Amino acid sequence: MDDTDRGILALLGADARMSLATLARRLKVARSTIQARLERLETTGVIAGYTLKLGEAARQGRLRATVMLSIEPRAQAGILTRLKAIPEVERVFTCAGRFDLLLQIAAPNTQALDQALDQISAMTGVQGSESLVHLSTRIDRAV
Template sequence: MDRLSPLDQSLLRLLTANARASVSELAKQLGVSRLTVQNHMQQLERHKVIEGYTVKLRSDYAPWQIAAYMLIATDQKRLGPLVRALEKIAEIHSLYSISGEYDLVAELRAENTTALDVAMDKVTAIEGVLRSHSSVLLSKKFER
């Protein structure tokens, strides 16, 4: 799928805002038939534009109560095994390669500061991690 149509883009915006919206509701908001919405959703899923649907939990119901970003400088020769080791740390919610002084940024989520500290220690103990810098998230101002 090379380019998304304006309808696909609008559909994705609606689903991003509310993944539980019914096909009928989406069709009404888009001004098209239910069948059109179903066909576009199936096509987006088939082309892996949509990889899944999720639920957003209110922060006080989430099993994790604390989150942090951790910048990680690495030995580039050990990047593959290092990333595989990071995948095994359950508290790492996402991992991105970045440009600049650090090579990776990990988003960590944990139940409390002790669990977060343990997870960060696991990261720094991995062979190939040269140094890290962490920032704990204090509050969410907004999310899109």
């Protein structure tokens, strides 16, 4: 990746709907160059897709939480399979440190959140969990 590729990613990170012509103008390269670069970035997996990022107004009806799990050795595959079946689980990350998995979950209300947390903590192989309920977003730079 060179400066042009990084420029494309930065501009698309700010506005994924930016046209090829606008990208070319801003980066001072030909439109065909942008097209070829985007195709290469997609083919090599640097760009995995284009998505919609919801604003705070759309997220207001969702209660969000981070759940940190300690799991038994060699239990991760089974736990991941069961987590996929829980619709409130949005993302799962492996991590180093005191916990083995970090989950981002969202639910429409406290009852649904509580039920999801109960399901997660009752899974075979889960040794312990800690949950943090999100109150408000102060900084969001995620692309």
